[in-house]
Amino acid sequence: MGAYAAYRGWYEIRVQRTPAVRDPVIDAPGAVLRKITDALDAVALQRLPASSRAC
Template identity: 60%
Template structure:
């Protein structure tokens, strides 16, 4: 049973590492373009983040209240919780339907394209510096 938990942890860590690595690579390669755009959006980022935090906090509080009610009445049905569960299941089924092979291929293509874009930018900078 311990091996199952260890393999689950390793799979989770690899998935999170892949997401963080891809995001970091994307930011590094699109830095100049992204910075200009993010400056404009930056004024709204705290408000958007606060709104998301408020929505997530409200859902967590609502879910806690649902759990308290569900302890008293196990047959309790709640449309908000059922809707959130349906969305989660649909997303999980979609990712599961795609499978690990195509997802890994997609990430590999993103990495190759990112490397090619970075190489092209480096060549342009080198050519501009030489001129």
């Protein structure tokens, strides 16, 4: 975990210099997190009554 944190810090410095930087080591955890979040949102929406759902 420490190595990832150090790499992430180095990545943030690169992004400040060149905003268009893409990096698969950084993008992969974000993609996984998006999938988990989408799945949890779908489950939550199924459990909420229709009157409670946001538009």
